[in-house]
Amino acid sequence: MNREKTKDRAQIQQEYVDWYVNGLSITDMMRQIADEMHDDLDMLDDKELVKEVKCYAPEIVENLTLMIS
Numbered sequence: 910m911n912r913e914k915t916k917d918r919a920q921i922q923q924e925y926v927d928w929y930v931n932g933l934s935i936t937d938m939m940r941q942i943a944d945e946m947h948d949d950l951d952m953l954d955d956k957e958l959v960k961e962v963k964c965y966a967p968e969i970v971e972n973l974t975l976m977i978s
Contacts, residue, residue: 916924933941950958962970 930938950961953961959970959973
């Protein structure tokens, strides 16, 4: 076995992530992060969403009355 050409999963994964991220523009990266956040937040019910927002950006939901449809 040629040790110089041997990589474990962690190395392959890290190299792929680095390659992918380095190829993105800032705009593409921001769009991808926003899309992933929307996907994650869409899985929350209204109360869970408010709790999540309160944890990280409480100013968004301070003094708010939630309209539930």
